[in-house]
Amino acid sequence: MNKHWTIVGLGLLVSGCYTGGDFDAAADASGGIETDGSDTQDDDSGGSSGGTDGTGEDPGELDCQMGPQVGEDSLVRLTLRQYDATVRDLVGVDASVARTSFSADVRLGESTDTRFTAGAPVSALVAKQLMLGAESIADQVDVSALTDCDGGDTCMDAFVLDFGRRGFRRPLSEAEAAVLRSIYDAEPSHDAGVRALVQAMLQSPAFLYLLLPDTQGAAPGEIVALDDWAVASRMSYFLWGTMPDAELFAAAQGGTLSSDEGIRAELARMLADPRAEAGIREFYDAVIELDFVETITKDATAYPEFSTELAGDLHESLWLGLRALHLEGDGTLASLIDAVPLYANARLSNYYGFSGANSETFEPVAELGGLLSHPGMAALLSKPGDTAIVERGLFVRGALLCSPLPPPPPGVEPELPEGGDWDTPRERLAQHREDPACAGCHNLIDPIGYAMENLDADGRTRALWPSGVPVDASGELLLGADAYAFEGLPGLESALSDQPQYEACMVNHWLTFATRRVPGELDACVVDGILAETSAQNGSLDALMEAIVLSDGFRLVQATE
Amino acid sequence: MQRRHFLRRLGAAGATLAGLPLLAGRAAHAGGAAPTRLLVWYQPNGYGEDPGAVHARTLQTLDAYRNKTLYVRGMHLPTADGGHEVPMETMLVGESSGPSFDQQIAEALGDATSVSTLALGVRSEPGGHGGHCSFLSGNNPTPRIERPEDTWATVFAGLDAEGDPEAQAELQALWDRRGRMLDGSAALAEATRDRVPSKHRAGLDAHVEALEDIRDEMTSTADTSETCVVPAAPADTPQGAWNDHSNFDEIAAGQIEMMSHALACDVTRVGVLQFHRSTSQIQFGQVDGGDYLDQHHALSHMPTETEAQDQLQQILDWYDARLLELMTALDSTIDVDGSTVLDNTIIVRVTECMESNGHTFSSGHHLVLGGGNVLQTGQDVVVPDDEPLWKLWRTLADAMGVELPSVAGYEGAGYEDLLA
Numbered sequence: 001m002n003k004h005w006t007i008v009g010l011g012l013l014v015s016g017c018y019t020g021g022d023f024d025a026a027a028d029a030s031g032g033i034e035t036d037g038s039d040t041q042d043d044d045s046g047g048s049s050g051g052t053d054g055t056g057e058d059p060g061e062l063d064c065q066m067g068p069q070v071g072e073d074s075l076v077r078l079t080l081r082q083y084d085a086t087v088r089d090l091v092g093v094d095a096s097v098a099r100t101s102f103s104a105d106v107r108l109g110e111s112t113d114t115r116f117t118a119g120a121p122v123s124a125l126v127a128k129q130l131m132l133g134a135e136s137i138a139d140q141v142d143v144s145a146l147t148d149c150d151g152g153d154t155c156m157d158a159f160v161l162d163f164g165r166r167g168f169r170r171p172l173s174e175a176e177a178a179v180l181r182s183i184y185d186a187e188p189s190h191d192a193g194v195r196a197l198v199q200a201m202l203q204s205p206a207f208l209y210l211l212l213p214d215t216q217g218a219a220p221g222e223i224v225a226l227d228d229w230a231v232a233s234r235m236s237y238f239l240w241g242t243m244p245d246a247e248l249f250a251a252a253q254g255g256t257l258s259s260d261e262g263i264r265a266e267l268a269r270m271l272a273d274p275r276a277e278a279g280i281r282e283f284y285d286a287v288i289e290l291d292f293v294e295t296i297t298k299d300a301t302a303y304p305e306f307s308t309e310l311a312g313d314l315h316e317s318l319w320l321g322l323r324a325l326h327l328e329g330d331g332t333l334a335s336l337i338d339a340v341p342l343y344a345n346a347r348l349s350n351y352y353g354f355s356g357a358n359s360e361t362f363e364p365v366a367e368l369g370g371l372l373s374h375p376g377m378a379a380l381l382s383k384p385g386d387t388a389i390v391e392r393g394l395f396v397r398g399a400l401l402c403s404p405l406p407p408p409p410p411g412v413e414p415e416l417p418e419g420g421d422w423d424t425p426r427e428r429l430a431q432h433r434e435d436p437a438c439a440g441c442h443n444l445i446d447p448i449g450y451a452m453e454n455l456d457a458d459g460r461t462r463a464l465w466p467s468g469v470p471v472d473a474s475g476e477l478l479l480g481a482d483a484y485a486f487e488g489l490p491g492l493e494s495a496l497s498d499q500p501q502y503e504a505c506m507v508n509h510w511l512t513f514a515t516r517r518v519p520g521e522l523d524a525c526v527v528d529g530i531l532a533e534t535s536a537q538n539g540s541l542d543a544l545m546e547a548i549v550l551s552d553g554f555r556l557v558q559a560t561e
Numbered sequence: 562m563q564r565r566h567f568l569r570r571l572g573a574a575g576a577t578l579a580g581l582p583l584l585a586g587r588a589a590h591a592g593g594a595a596p597t598r599l600l601v602w603y604q605p606n607g608y609g610e611d612p613g614a615v616h617a618r619t620l621q622t623l624d625a626y627r628n629k630t631l632y633v634r635g636m637h638l639p640t641a642d643g644g645h646e647v648p649m650e651t652m653l654v655g656e657s658s659g660p661s662f663d664q665q666i667a668e669a670l671g672d673a674t675s676v677s678t679l680a681l682g683v684r685s686e687p688g689g690h691g692g693h694c695s696f697l698s699g700n701n702p703t704p705r706i707e708r709p710e711d712t713w714a715t716v717f718a719g720l721d722a723e724g725d726p727e728a729q730a731e732l733q734a735l736w737d738r739r740g741r742m743l744d745g746s747a748a749l750a751e752a753t754r755d756r757v758p759s760k761h762r763a764g765l766d767a768h769v770e771a772l773e774d775i776r777d778e779m780t781s782t783a784d785t786s787e788t789c790v791v792p793a794a795p796a797d798t799p800q801g802a803w804n805d806h807s808n809f810d811e812i813a814a815g816q817i818e819m820m821s822h823a824l825a826c827d828v829t830r831v832g833v834l835q836f837h838r839s840t841s842q843i844q845f846g847q848v849d850g851g852d853y854l855d856q857h858h859a860l861s862h863m864p865t866e867t868e869a870q871d872q873l874q875q876i877l878d879w880y881d882a883r884l885l886e887l888m889t890a891l892d893s894t895i896d897v898d899g900s901t902v903l904d905n906t907i908i909v910r911v912t913e914c915m916e917s918n919g920h921t922f923s924s925g926h927h928l929v930l931g932g933g934n935v936l937q938t939g940q941d942v943v944v945p946d947d948e949p950l951w952k953l954w955r956t957l958a959d960a961m962g963v964e965l966p967s968v969a970g971y972e973g974a975g976y977e978d979l980l981a
Contacts, residue, residue: 075761103707107690120701121764122764125676125678127768127774129711132715176752179748179749182748183741183745196742196745200746204753206753215758297842559758561758
């Protein structure tokens with residue numbers, strides 16, 4: 001059987017890097033990428049969990065020739081961002097009510113190492129927040145802009161059907177249309193009736209849940225194709241983070257989203273639309289915590305010139321680079337690692353020594369390297385007053401390789417004592433590897449972190465450690481039985497950029513993001529297929545997007561009881 | 562800083578708002594019996610390098626309430642793993658799969674109050690791994706309200722219409738409209754239900770139940786008493802990122818005020834007050850108005866740096882001061898049984914580790930504040946370190962008067978000697 005980049009549970013691999021702890025239990029709880037049949041599993045650095053995703057799926061060895069297999073969807077509510085964006089596009093109120101006043105989203109999976117989220121389950125409190133939010137939004141609606149109907153029966157019937165279709169992202173049933181009409185009719189005026197429709201819509205499950213797959217008539221376990229309306233909705237929330245627009249609805253209405261050609265056409269149009277920025281931004285907020293970059297603060301003594309404004313600039317710079325990678329060039333999975341366009345303004349240029357940007361306007365200044373080379377990432381993955389070798393290594397392991405390390409075993413002192421006889425962070429961290437309880441994991445973490453030691457905690461390049469000793473940024477990337485020695489960050493980028501495990505990790509991330517479903521073992525063939533399609537196009541990000549929306553994992557659902 | 566203020570009293574006149582959905586005190590005051598409440602107070606990043614010394618200082622701050630304080634030393638957190646996130650997510654859940662013990666109690670209390678749990682956050686909204694301590698069930702955190710004005714709108718809105726016929730009429734119209742909207746939403750859910758596989762209908766059903774809960778709340782009648790004081794609507798909180806520290810003080814003060822009123826009004830009997838999250842990097846303002854202190858979590862890992870330790874102590878002092886404010890608010894309100902609301906409210910302070918730098922949780926320091934009518938307060942107690950923290954949760958469940966086969970997965974007995 002060929003190697004599967006199977007996602008076990010949550011798309012994560014907890015490496016079994018220490019002994020003595022209940023590793024199996026930890027791994028089962030966290031899941032992991034499993035390369036079944038590969039030669040990388042029987043070593044001491046890349047153990048697989050062997051667990052299931054908690055859904056009871058245990059398909060044994062999947063045969064991808066046996067027809068489509070996809071995992072189960074679940075009831076997923078709009079995230080706060082999606083809610084706000086959908087309200088904006090549905091009723092024209094751009095008030096960020098959800099992000100301001102609703103309870104936080106919840107993680108999609110139990111232990112996912114990224115922050116992919118879904119709306120919190122509707123408890124009494126959440127229901128009340130939805131109620132109050134809907135009231136606030138309804139009060140702000142411009143009724144005349146929402147509908148030119150003045151209350152006549154015929155035009156109101158038409159409005160109810162249209163408004164309901166847009167809000168539910170599918171045609172209404174007769175029963176739903178009747179309920180909506182009765183809500184309107186119960187109010188004393190046309191204005192109040194329309195506002196009531198908005199209020200009721202925003203609290204209704206068909207609006208609040210991303211996908212309510214209609215699998216009536218299908219046997220449990222049967223694989224069912226999503227209808228065009230559901231495909232449209234899934235594409236829209238994946239790529240734009242909001243409801244479909246009129247053209248996408250028209251495509252669904254016309255039945256063109258059942259074909260590859262129809263989906264490709266809409267994909268191209270949607271990626272060319274400015275709304276595509278929202279999807280990309282949300283993805284990177286989840287995977288690399290992009291939104292945290294603007295909140296970075298540094299020790300005022302060690303980095304007196306690092307300011308709030310500079311952190312904001314770093315955030316904008318990194319975002320512009322990622323945006324360009326996806327929307328303006330021929331970005332690839334590899335180029336995320338080794339060639340993210342660098343944007344800067346005068347403030348960033350002055351601080352970091354970039355050349356070519358002399359105003360407040362951001363402009364491309366150079367191709368510094370990949371994601372890890374960006375000063376914003378270096379600063380984010382640092383302590384306020386010092387670099388953070390371990391945290392940097394953990395980030396690469398977790399977010400880029402889907403192979404997070406377990407927490408330290410019980411009884412192990414996680415922090416090295418201050419002081420000691422060492423001149424460099426490398427010497428200090430070497431203590432980790434002298435202790436057998438620490439060595440297993442830190443052999444996997446620390447050498448990756450060394451690669452970034454030429455970037456200080458504020459992201460500036462440095463040649464010397466504070467002790468005056470030249471920075472030694474050499475290390476090795478251990479992946480299963482393989483070791484990839486590198487020199488500095490360019491070397492790590494080179495080692496990472498074409499790693500199948502990195503590529504599979506990103507496919508898993510994107511598929512999770514696209515479907516809001518944590519892939520299970522049954523999705524192994526889907527992941528393999530997306531990976532193969534993307535690799536055939538040299539890892540093109542555009543090809544990745546296309547492979548995802550054309551994949552069985554995106555277009556099919558498993559019927560449940 | 563916004564200070565606690567009681568502006569209005571909703572006395573007998575409040576109860577005469579016929580047909581209006583007063584939230585407070587639905588069952589609290591029958592026969593003059595006062596309810597017992599539970600409040601989980603979470604503050605992040607542990608207690609510095611010497612939790613014993615930190616608690617000695619806390620007890621000094623809370624000295625006025627020494628006879629209403631139970632200081633328990635000992636026990637360990639069996640799930641502690643040397644980090645922040647896992648202890649954060651398990652310290653109330655125990656070795657069960659959820660819910661957390663506070664939510665077990667809330668569930669056991671049922672619909673005794675209009676809000677089964679009032680969970681309030683102070684800039685705690687991003688959640689994520691290590692972002693929650695209270696759980697309704699596995700991976701389902703108890704939802705929190707993050708802004709005082711939202712807490713007020715959720716809990717107290719409408720109660721301030723007393724004595725104003727126009728406002729009462731508007732309120733009546735609002736609740737009528739809400740009723741129609743809730744009916745409409747429930748009808749839409751029902752109309753959608755057939756499309757949804759039965760496996761997922763439980764989620765929809767929970768949604769509809771939540772709507773019905775609001776309905777129940779609207780139709781409940783209040784028996785408000787002098788205990789219940791309706792706070793004024795707080796000012797809007799300026800927009801800010803989740804880890805924006807500039808309004809932390811104000812949000813904290815507002816949420817503490819809302820919580821104290823909600824407990825006094827018997828809106829809820831289980832509260833959670835979560836300040837930020839584990840590994841919090843919130844920066845606090847200097848007491849003297851100078852520059853902001855350094856980031857909390859970073860400070861907690863500078864055990865040998867004197868200035869950092871001084872700043873860390875200032876942060877711990879800030880939390881102690883807020884705790885004192887809450888206790889003062891509850892103790893200044895006379896409950897229906899003649900004692901104070903504090904005497905009927907068990908406040909338990911939790912954090913995800915004891916020693917901040919080492920992340921240890923092998924020998925605990927725990928403060929249980931208030932609840933003197935059900936607990937033997939006013940004493941320091943030392944219990945074995947090898948006993949699990951869950952034993953304390955069992956004790957508190959017993960004190961709350963709920964019978965549960967296990968608490969946080971723990972089936973053993975609690976510290977019965979601590980019960981009044």
